[in-house]
Amino acid sequence: MKKLSALVTATLITGLVISTNSAVASSHLLKETQNDFAKQKDIQSVDSTDFMKFSGLITDVKKDKESLTLIVENKDDSLEMHFPLSDKVLLFNSDTTDAFDKDDLVKGLTITAYYDKNKPMIMIYPPRVTPEIIVVNGKEMGQVKVSKFDDQYISLDNELKLNIDEETILLNKQGDKVKKEKLQGKELIVFYDISTKSIPAQTTPKKIIAWDNRDQLFEQVQEVVGDDYYIKDGMKLLPIKKVAEHLGYKVKWDSKNAAVELSIQNQTIQIFIGKEKYSLNRSLRSFEVVPAVINDEPFVSEEILEILLNNQ
Numbered sequence: 001m002k003k004l005s006a007l008v009t010a011t012l013i014t015g016l017v018i019s020t021n022s023a024v025a026s027s028h029l030l031k032e033t034q035n036d037f038a039k040q041k042d043i044q045s046v047d048s049t050d051f052m053k054f055s056g057l058i059t060d061v062k063k064d065k066e067s068l069t070l071i072v073e074n075k076d077d078s079l080e081m082h083f084p085l086s087d088k089v090l091l092f093n094s095d096t097t098d099a100f101d102k103d104d105l106v107k108g109l110t111i112t113a114y115y116d117k118n119k120p121m122i123m124i125y126p127p128r129v130t131p132e133i134i135v136v137n138g139k140e141m142g143q144v145k146v147s148k149f150d151d152q153y154i155s156l157d158n159e160l161k162l163n164i165d166e167e168t169i170l171l172n173k174q175g176d177k178v179k180k181e182k183l184q185g186k187e188l189i190v191f192y193d194i195s196t197k198s199i200p201a202q203t204t205p206k207k208i209i210a211w212d213n214r215d216q217l218f219e220q221v222q223e224v225v226g227d228d229y230y231i232k233d234g235m236k237l238l239p240i241k242k243v244a245e246h247l248g249y250k251v252k253w254d255s256k257n258a259a260v261e262l263s264i265q266n267q268t269i270q271i272f273i274g275k276e277k278y279s280l281n282r283s284l285r286s287f288e289v290v291p292a293v294i295n296d297e298p299f300v301s302e303e304i305l306e307i308l309l310n311n312q
Contacts, residue, residue, distance in 0.1 A: 047148070047156070048147050048148055048155060048156035048157040049117075049146060049147045049148055049156075049157075049187060050116060050117060050118060050148075050187055051114040051115060051116060051117060051132070051133070051146055051187075052114070052115055052116075052117040053112055053113065053114045053115075053146070054072065054074065054079075054081050054112070054113050054115075055074060055110070055111070055112040055113075055137075056072040056073050056074035056075070056079070056080075056081070056110070056111070057072065057073055057074075057075065057108070057109070057110050058070055058071065058072055058105065058106065058107050058108065058109045058110075058111060059071050059072070059073045059080075059107060060107060061105060061106060061107060067084055067085075068084070068085050068102060068105070069082055069083065069084045069085070070082070070083040070085065070105060070111070070113075070134075071126075072111060072113065079126075080126040081113070081126055081127050081128070081129070082126050082127070082128040082129075083113050083115075083128075083129065083130070083131050083134070084128065084130050085102060085105075085130070085131070085134075086130055088132070089102075089130075089131055089132065089133070089134060090132065090133045090134070090173070090189075090209075091105075091133075091134050091135075091136070092133075092134070092135050092136070092144075092189075092191070093135075093136050093138055093142075094135050094136065094137050094138045094142035094143065094144050094191070095138030095139070095140040095141075095142035096138070096142075097142070097169070097191040097206055097207040100134075100136050105134075105136070109136055109137075110136075110137045111134055111135065111136050111137060112134070112135045112137060112144070113131040113133070113134050114131055114132055114133040114134070114135075114146055115129045115130065115131045115132060116132055133146065133189065133211075140193075141193045141194065142191065142192075142193065143191070143192055143193065143195075144189065144190065144191055144192075145159070145160050145188075145189075145190040145192070146187070146188070146189050146190070146211075147159070147160070147187065147188065147190075148185070148186065148187045148188075149162065149183065149184070149185070149186065149187075149188050150184075150185065151184045151185060153183065153184075154200055155200065158199070158200050159200050159201065160190070160195065160200050160201050160202075160203060161200045161201070161202045161203075162188075162190065162202075162203065162204075162205055162208070163202055163203065163204045164180055164183075164204070164205065164208070165204055167206075168204065168205050168206065168207065168208060169206065169207040169208070170182075170183065170207075170208050170210070171207070171208070171209050171210070172209070172210050172212060172310075173209065173210065173211055173212050178210055181265065181266075182210055183208060183210050186210050186211065186212070187210075187211040188208050188209065188210055188211065189208070189209040189211060190203075190205050190207075190208050191205060191206045191207040191208070192204070192205040192206055193206065212309070217247065217309055218305065218309065220246065221238075221243055221246065221247070221305065224242060224243065224246045225238055225239065225242065225243065228242070229299075230294060230299055232289050232292070232301075233288075233289050235288065235289045235301050235302065235303075236301070236302045237289065237291075237292065237294075237299035237300060237301055237302070238299060238300060238301075238302050238304070238305070239297055239298075239299055240260055240262075240271065240291075240298050240299065240300040240304065241260070241297065241298065243304075243305070243308070244262045244308060247264075247308050247309070248264055249262045249263060249264045249308065250262070250263045250264070254270070257270070257272065258272060258273045258274065259271060259272045259273065260273070260291075260298050260300075262308075267280075267281060268280075268281055268282075269281075269304075269307065269308075271291050271298070271300055271304070272291070273291050273292065273293055273298055274290060274291070274292070275290060275291075276288075276290050278291075278304075280307060287300070287301050287303055287304075288301060288303060289301040289303075
């Protein structure tokens with residue numbers, strides 16, 4: 001009887017230990033799952049891109065003298081969208097990474113259209129929206145990623161890390177070459193072939209295009225300036241300190257040379273009050289309208305906006 005009692009007691013103790021360990025293990029597993037979920041939620045909550053995308057087959061191309069509209073159907077989801085194309089749309093081939101001619105968009109091509117998610121969309125069906133980017137999907141291994149990337153060149157959704165080498169073509173939206181540093185913290189259009197199976201996946205891209213919201217920045221500048229401008233010789237003069245600081249520049253007054261100095265990263269602009277010449281990284285250029293001081297504030301021709309926006 002004592003043996004049986006001892007056996008039962010041992011069994012109960014063992015069961016208690018196993019049960020306790022299981023409970024602890026389950027608790028750890030639950031915490032790990034919750035942490036993973038929280039991390040995933042954080043990643044998903046990050047505003048990783050300004051674009052929505054829609055992929056599908058061009059089922060029709062409607063042309064008239066002034067416009068071209070693509071009718072695109074996603075057969076997997078039985079959805080259709082209409083994409084009127086503006087002159088500003090960027091068109092690319094996913095395989096070659098080259099620009100694609102608008103006139104070569106024909107029925108039967110598979111495309112991915114990217115459109116600004118912040119723009120209002122008319123509530124009609126099928127949805128009708130003007131895309132900013134269209135990628136014609138080729139038959140090879142060409143892949144495209146449109147996303148914001150951090151200073152380590154990791155997409156904000158943590159899906160892709162860029163290992164940029166000397167052969168990677170780096171351009172801005174206008175097609176001009178840019179330095180690697182200009183890509184940091186920006187929305188990028190990335191063309192690549194293969195990537196690792198790691199998290200995030202890693203790739204050496206063939207081409208990267210830095211997307212700039214120039215139109216949006218221009219509108220913001222107009223709002224910042226408001227009525228605080230002057231017209232001289234038919235051109236608008238802007239309060240350069242207010243405009244430059246809004247765009248992230250440091251502004252200093254050089255009393256010795258009667259000049260306003262603007263700096264951002266490795267770019268320096270010197271604007272000489274009362275003179276048509278100005279200096280961009282020590283290279284002399286000219287304004288059409290001479291900068292002036294009005295009510296103790298320097299005002300500069302809106303010609304300067306193009307230069308300021310180029311450095312965003």
